[in-house]
Amino acid sequence: MSTPAGEHAASADAVGLPWSGGTARTPDGALSVAGLDLRALAAEHGTPAYVLDEADFRARAQELRRAFETAFAAVGTGVDVYYAGKAFLSVAVARWAHEEGLRVDTATGGELAVALRAGVPGADLGLHGNNKSDAEIERALEVGVGRIIVDSLGEVDRVATAARARGGAPAPVMVRVTTGVHAGGHEYISTAHEDQKFGVSMAPPADGSPSPALEALHAVLEHPELHLLGIHSHIGSQILDPSGFDVAAHKVMALRAELAARTGYLVPEVDLGGGFGIAYVPGDVPLDPSRVAKDLAAAVDASCTALGTALPRISIEPGRAIVGPTTLTLYTVGTVKDVTVDDPAGPFVRRYVAVDGGMSDNIRPALYGANYHAELASRVGEDAPVLARVVGKHCESGDIVVHEVQLPGDVRPGDLLAVAATGAYGRSMASNYNHVPRPPVVAVRDGAARVLVRRETVEDLLALDLG
Structure with a gap:
């Protein structure tokens, strides 16, 4: 779908597909959504978190409705x-x-x-x-x-x-x-x-x-x-x-x-x-x-x-x-390790970047082999890109968030990482595997954030367990 016209589309710093229309780079290289710096959002709401661009959602809904109403009105229904x-x-x-x-x-x-x-x-x-x-x-x-x-x-x-x-x-x-x-x-x-x-x-x-x-x-x-x-x-x-x-x-x-x-x-x-x-x-x-x-x-x-x-x-x-393009998932990087991979064309190094979520907040890569895109959200990397695989914290080898992506060679623990286009079937298919609480859904519009679905807590998990 084309990027909807609207208040965000004209931003000189907009990053384009596959991000929402309100996603942009700040002057110092961090990602923002609808005018809100994701570093500030992470500080207030924690990670992982689903960040939903409300204006982008509304624009896409309007675009689809108008396109179909116009086309079918033209043929008489x-x-x-x-x-x-x-x-x-x-x-x-x-x-x-x-x-x-x-x-x-x-x-x-x-x-x-x-x-x-x-x-x-x-x-x-x-x-x-x-x-x-x-x-x-x-x-x-x-x-x-x-x-x-x-x-x-x-x-x-x-x-x-x-x-x-x-x-x-x-x-x-x-x-x-x-x-x-x-x-x-x-x-x-x-x-x-x-x-x-x-x-x-x-x-x-x-x-x-x-x-x-x-x-x-x-x-x-x-x-x-x-x-x-x-x-x-x-x-x-x-x-x-x-x-x-x-x-x-x-x-x-x-x-x-x-x-x-x-x-x-x-x-x-x-x-x-x-x-x-x-x-x-x-x-x-x-x-x-x-x-x-x-x-x-x-x-x-x-x-x-x-x-x-x-x-x-x-x-x-x-x-x-x-809803799919409107949302990104924001993570914090934990472990970073290089793994040498044997390949018929010759061995190569893949960097494994582990984040504080994983298949519990996005099961689609494990279930369908779905592809996603990730970028640093808290800064611009200073080193040349390296081949990376973004993985989660769960006890599964298949706990992969992004199979292959080029990330700056200096990606390190504490960095914020954003994965694009997670609005569809991310939170709706999320689980508590390994007893990990599900992330919140935070809507952003005009530089302000509000929680639509709160973060689960360990107390929520224990409340279901009757002992």
């Missing part, structure tokens, strides 16, 4: 943009997303509770999940969520039973389908191929009977307690090639038309997912919202014209693209 609660959710962040005109997508009862506490109306919430509990379904119905995304045929009956017990208006549901379009950076985050847990397959059986997706859509229509709001698809995460969206859109529109031909019911809404990729390291080219929006709007318009169907309302879930 409306669009809703959903913020991905799973990427990172707190009361303040849910409130910001709603204030910027976004709806919020939740995947569990816990995420739903946070969004509700933020004041997001139930009608602006969605509930996802491939294995929703009865309590989660009942709570979603109680607060009037705008849609429940049904993930399996069996779930149709469960939602209908819960809705029947409550009475009142039919429950709005969408059926999640798998299009067979494979996209995303890692097999664990590609979500539309057949051999995985999400959705209902669009592939027709060999005997020529209707596809499981059509069967699930029919099942919803047969339940008077349910309102079939639409069809939902999602093809993956961290997507940098937008071509898959076009293919998936054509398939979903064809399924919508087939259902209408069989039943006379044309679903009013289609969710085309998202998972837009961001820059994690210098040189990455993130998806441009305006381009994706225009291409997707054109694909939907062309499909509906060819099929002879009216345009549906569209919903989009851009995923990490909003």
Whole structure:
């Protein structure tokens, strides 16, 4: 995604991708975010800490919403943009997303509770999940969520039973389908191929009977307690090639038309997912919202014209693209050691730079082999760069924060190190491995900081242990 225009973009000292728009170098070489020197932030709040650029978050939310509203208005339909609660959710962040005109997508009862506490109306919430509990379904119905995304045929009956017990208006549901379009950076985050847990397959059986997706859509229509709001698809995460969206859109529109031909019911809404990729390291080219929006709007318009169907309302879930680039993780360097590595091309030295966090605050490098970028945050190095690996403090060889990065040769204990683009799936996937308390989330705007999520303490950990 391009750096949003705004109060930070014009800074002469801005450092560019993959950092947030408000990240810059101070005159003496330290990093600052939104005008706040990270040395001062570390002194007040400690490390490790997630530092979230609020203005950058809001700018990205605005950019995405405006891009899609403009593109789909041009072809004659409306669009809703959903913020991905799973990427990172707190009361303040849910409130910001709603204030910027976004709806919020939740995947569990816990995420739903946070969004509700933020004041997001139930009608602006969605509930996802491939294995929703009865309590989660009942709570979603109680607060009037705008849609429940049904993930399996069996779930149709469960939602209908819960809705029947409550009475009142039919429950709005969408059926999640798998299009067979494979996209995303890692097999664990590609979500539309057949051999995985999400959705209902669009592939027709060999005997020529209707596809499981059509069967699930029919099942919803047969339940008077349910309102079939639409069809939902999602093809993956961290997507940098937008071509898959076009293919998936054509398939979903064809399924919508087939259902209408069989039943006379044309679903009013289609969710085309998202998972837009961001820059994690210098040189990455993130998806441009305006381009994706225009291409997707054109694909939907062309499909509906060819099929002879009216345009549906569209919903989009851009995923990490909003919060991912807004946040950095700030660490303090501890141990520094050089290791000689045997290699077929000849031995070389890799410098191991250990920080006071690790896989407990960013599991993605260990889980997916995800790449990140790090820089000194407290000063400018005086020595030539050396090949370094940033590692954590945990009892795992795989406790790697940044696999390979060039750091100044004089990096030393006590230096502050910042890792870019950790806003998505950093804090939300954080753990207490080795009984390490999770870091705080500190929002920065206009030179001031405020804690959104406080640092955990040892007392918090002990409070859960009943002895």
